[in-house]
């Protein structure tokens with residue numbers, strides 16, 4: 001498993017063995033982040049969530065498809081304008097599309 005550290009803007013959860021693969025930033029943030037504890041990507045190699053291309057995103061998306069907190073994860077990424085990685089089963093390109101669609105319908 002790849003090592004994950006704060007240099008990548010990663011969180012350190014109370015139990016370091018439960019660190020998320022989806023790499024939620026450790027920020028002073030008013031949003032409730034308790035959903036991270038139920039993430040399906042816990043313990044999974046974080047590199048999977050940073051594919052070289054969208055075509056290589058399927059392994060991460062398959063994990064996200066099984067995740068109970070997918071929507072919360074996606075909303076977090078959208079709210080924080082996460083640019084890299086797979087969040088809530090969506091690539092950066094897909095998140096940009098979601099953001100555009102929401103702006104249009106607002």
Ligand code: SF4
Nearest residue numbers: 022039041064067073
């Ligand atoms: S939706 Fe995907 S990236 Fe987000 S917490 Fe679940 S498994 Fe991790």
